[in-house]
Amino acid sequence: MTAHTPAPQLVILLAEDEPADAHLFRLALKENHVAADVQHVVDGREALEYLRRQGLRFAAAVRPDLILLDLNLPRMDGREFLAAIKEDGELREIPVVVLSTSRAERDVVAAYRLGAAGYLAKSPDVTEFIRDIRKLTTYWGSVVRLPERQ
């Protein structure tokens, strides 16, 4: 008999400034029975501080397996954050998936050019959004091989 080893819990850094959208994301995880560890930051600068463990608040921050990024963030927007992380030798290997209400081709292309590992157009329909989050977490939590956490 072999011992069953549960899959390690996915650690997700959610960069989202809208409290309602962050709440909806957590709700989607709950509805899909996904036991992810979600760390929430509200702008690009705070996301970088988290990842670089800057300041007392983030001194013990857990390195995420995946970053979910809203494009329209205050202080440092999603595009600036994406460019910064992909130029950072320590952080560039962390996959970043963009979550956006925009479906404009220029936004999609720009995100991929900056190194996004996916671009999810947020559905206004809650049921569809929950289903999309199930697919997204299945892919990144069970299908993809991620770098081992350091």
Next chain:
Amino acid sequence: MLIVTRNADQASRARQSLLCRMCEVEIHAAQDGSEARGWLSARRDDLTARECPDLIMLDLGSPASGALECLCALKQDEALRAVPVIVVAPLLPDDDVRAAYRAGAASCLPRGEEAEDLLAVIDALGDYWFGLVCLPHDGGWSPGRLGGTEDRR
């Protein structure tokens, strides 16, 4: 979609698998990184939205395939860097997984050695890349790609 693999049979299997999922995907195959770059270079002048692949799958199964070098070259090419590149490989050590992400891989998928294992990878890849996210040349979400699956009906 451009598939770079030593195993010529894989492209045909991938096409069948995606067709079964009602994904209207045109598949081109190259045997190694060099051939892939040649194929892309030959179309360089025609790399419009219609000609440019939406997605590239690189099979790192053969060390000689030059797939990682191909990945680096693609990500340094202004005309192609927006195209997501998926690395598929059996039993990669963590250092290689890390190297693939650092070089710009959009994701790294493990696969077994059997043909059926590849089909499972293609299914998972299709769910995400052709059934969920927007691709660079979709103009946003493209519901026309999917038919009879549960998604976006």
